[in-house]
Amino acid sequence: MAKSLEELQAIAKRIRREIIVMTGAAKSGHPGGSLSAVEIVVELYFNRMRIDPRNPKWPDRDRFILSKGHACPVLYAAMAEAGYTPLDQLNTLRKLGSIYQGHPDMRFIPSLEASTGSLGEGLSLAIGMGLAARLDGRGYRTYVMLGDGESQEGQVWEAAMSAAFHKIDNVVAIVDYNGIQLDGFVKDIMDVAPLADKWRAFGWHTLEINGHDIPAIQQALQQAEATKGKPTCIVAHTVKGKGVSFMENNPKFHGTAPTPDEVKLALQELQ
Secondary structure: OOOOHHHHHHHHHHHHHHHHHHHHHHOOOOHHHHHOOHHHHHHHHHHHOOOOOOOOOOOOOOEEEEOOHHHHHHHHHHHHHHOOOOHHHHHHOOOOOOOOOOOOOOOOOOOOOOOOOOOOOHHHHHHHHHHHHHHHOOOOOEEEEEEOOHHHOHHHHHHHHHHHHOOOOOEEEEEEEOOEEOOEEHHHHOOOOOHHHHHHHOOOEEEEEEOOOHHHHHHHHHHHHHOOOOOEEEEEEOOOOOOOOOOOOOHHHHOOOOOHHHHHHHHHHOO
16 A cells, blocks of 8 residues: 555554664664665655565565665665564674675575675676566566766676667666765765766666656656566756755765664764
8 A cells, every 4th residue: 555655654664763772782884874864765665666574585575685785775775674684683783693694695684686786787687587578578676776986887887788779677776866876975986977978878768867757767766667568767866865954965874884873873863
């Protein structure tokens, strides 16, 4: 059943709190790029995708691949909220033996669609799933989220060229364009701008949106589903560390967990 905007926003706030708590408990992880992806992941898991957590290998389910696997706290929180995995174990993130590994790993969570984190590979995996759906005559769609720093990888563009050539219109690439990667600002390391123009040049139907505006995300995903004969890329302009003032647009929090005091401050802001 479709959820209201208010319900989706409430889930997003819970997931932000869970990201803060679990990375704080782990004393490691990637909070910034997890927080920037929240609204997109919430819309996919709680409103858009045809999924059944009670039957995670349902053949006709839609697929989601988190190519930027270091942002797994947002995926783990969403999967736990949706009922795939235990909510009360999120704080075991990155602990020895935990199902919530530092990057998504299908050996620990079989309901994941892919083990990811070696950047640049997720789009290729999504294209394989899209081709499989076509060959099997199934109607499922595959969504893949990439990072903007990840988009510096050559394999991304080889895969993009392949998907357009083969007219794989059941695949949607979503770029979490928050402007920051491990070493600093993307524009200072190896600029990917103009990013939307690049995807268009590679033959993709390309949309640019505010990646924190849930109605805009919904409209873009609807347009993607209506587009036939070419894949769709959604370039989602986001804020690294969104929702926590001292994390927003701060490269430090790409891969640094909040301290106990910072956890308290962040949770106060996310009340």
